[in-house]
Amino acid sequence: MGANSAEIRRTTSKRTPADRWDHFLARWGVNRLGHRVEPGLYALGAPTPDSPVFVTANYTLSFDALRSALDGVSAYILVLDTEGVNVWCAAGKGTFGTDELVRRIDLSALGRVVSHRRLILPQLGAPGVSAHEVQPRSGFRVEYGPVRAADLPAYLATGKATPEMRQVTFWLRDRAVLIPVELRHVFLPTVVAASVLYFTAGALAAWGAVAAVLAGVVAFPILLPWLPTRDFSTKGFILGALVALPFARAMARHGAGLWFGIASAGALALVMIPVTSFLALNFTGSTPFTSRTGVRWEIYRYVQVMAAMALSGIMLAVIVLVISLIRG
Amino acid sequence: MAIRAAVNTLEYNVALCVNCGRCSEACPHGVFAPGSDAAELVRPEACMECGACQQNCPTGAITVDSGVGCAYAMIMAALKRSSDCGCGPKSSCCS
Numbered sequence: 158m159g160a161n162s163a164e165i166r167r168t169t170s171k172r173t174p175a176d177r178w179d180h181f182l183a184r185w186g187v188n189r190l191g192h193r194v195e196p197g198l199y200a201l202g203a204p205t206p207d208s209p210v211f212v213t214a215n216y217t218l219s220f221d222a223l224r225s226a227l228d229g230v231s232a233y234i235l236v237l238d239t240e241g242v243n244v245w246c247a248a249g250k251g252t253f254g255t256d257e258l259v260r261r262i263d264l265s266a267l268g269r270v271v272s273h274r275r276l277i278l279p280q281l282g283a284p285g286v287s288a289h290e291v292q293p294r295s296g297f298r299v300e301y302g303p304v305r306a307a308d309l310p311a312y313l314a315t316g317k318a319t320p321e322m323r324q325v326t327f328w329l330r331d332r333a334v335l336i337p338v339e340l341r342h343v344f345l346p347t348v349v350a351a352s353v354l355y356f357t358a359g360a361l362a363a364w365g366a367v368a369a370v371l372a373g374v375v376a377f378p379i380l381l382p383w384l385p386t387r388d389f390s391t392k393g394f395i396l397g398a399l400v401a402l403p404f405a406r407a408m409a410r411h412g413a414g415l416w417f418g419i420a421s422a423g424a425l426a427l428v429m430i431p432v433t434s435f436l437a438l439n440f441t442g443s444t445p446f447t448s449r450t451g452v453r454w455e456i457y458r459y460v461q462v463m464a465a466m467a468l469s470g471i472m473l474a475v476i477v478l479v480i481s482l483i484r485g
Numbered sequence: 486m487a488i489r490a491a492v493n494t495l496e497y498n499v500a501l502c503v504n505c506g507r508c509s510e511a512c513p514h515g516v517f518a519p520g521s522d523a524a525e526l527v528r529p530e531a532c533m534e535c536g537a538c539q540q541n542c543p544t545g546a547i548t549v550d551s552g553v554g555c556a557y558a559m560i561m562a563a564l565k566r567s568s569d570c571g572c573g574p575k576s577s578c579c580s
Contacts, residue, residue, distance in 0.1 A: 248535075249553050281513060283540060283541055284536045284537040288541050320515060323513065438556045439557045442557050445533070446531075447554035449550070450493045450550070452555065452556050
């Protein structure tokens with residue numbers, strides 16, 4: 158600490174191939190909390206005591222988004238220790254917060270490096286920071302910049318964030334980048350479940366399970382705004398039903414005898430639909446707009462329905478299996 | 486179709502507002518807008534309970550039961566009978 162912490166590291170606006178590889182791994186959730194930048198003060202370009210100071214988290218994707226948006230700008234970047242977590246999630250936890258900000262200003266001796274007393278924070282850091290407490294405790298005045306680092310040049314030019322810059326968005330691109338990490342979460346359980354199904358209920362059921370999972374973690378994030386209804390669970394029920402339909406139809410034709418076919422098809426659909434819906438409900442944690450009250454409401458309202466559907470589907474499947482064994 | 490009892494827990498006491506503008510600066514969903522005498526609550530239904538406005542309101546005019554709207558975290562917390570978790574090292578859940 159001490160002398161070491163007060164040193165100013167240098168950085169650039171360039172993204173090297175090594176940075177891009179690091180971003181790729183981070184998007185796939187490899188070494189989830191290992192994508193870190195050393196906390197402390199950084200000099201970008203050739204800053205003077207009058208240059209602006211930007212604050213960010215010590216997650217490579219956050220730090221790199223900031224520095225590459227500031228191409229051609231000379232500035233200081235103060236990196237807080239958020240334990241390798243992005244600004245928004247760290248602010249929710251409070252690690253991107255008033256205490257760490259005040260501490261880091263002190264440790265980096267920022268007051269001696271710059272002559273002004275103004276900090277530009279990412280707007281999404283606001284849930285963790287009390288601007289009116291930072292000023293009396295550090296002497297620095299907090300200014301919230303735009304939500305997206307890409308808007309910083311425009312913000313610096315006018316000194317103002319427009320209402321558009323203040324609004325968080327969740328476009329297709331923002332949703333699509335989350336798919337790899339979602340896939341990684343479900344990979345192992347899906348392979349296990351599909352293998353078990355393959356040997357007990359057949360290939361069709363195994364592929365049905367894979368399709369239900371992919372619908373929940375790949376198709377759902379992509380289709381989110383276009384699926385009808387507001388609740389994530391009901392959006393998931395609709396998507397799950399659409400995906401289950403062709404599998405159920407194939408299953409019905411597959412079965413020996415009309416009632417047998419219908420029962421097998423029903424069992425498959427009753428399991429597939431809640432799987433997709435549950436994964437859809439879980440996607441709430443990845444969006445920047447679901448409230449805790451709203452999600453709690455959804456859990457109380459729909460999780461029991463999902464469990465009941467899956468359970469009755471499994472029971473029906475067992476009955477079908479037993480009967481088919483008896484019949485030989 | 487059932488009607489949702491409460492969309493969120495956001496409460497705003499306009500009498501305490503000193504019109505500093507911080508809430509409209511901090512809110513990522515345009516819930517508050519700058520007014521002539523006091524901040525205006527323009528889109529209460531868009532609130533996601535992130536807590537940014539409350540954190541940055543110097544007079545306590547805004548209260549919200551803030552937390553992470555993450556189903557996985559809440560289900561896990563319910564199963565473990567602990568309080569809701571957030572994102573990050575100790576309770577990695579959200580992306």
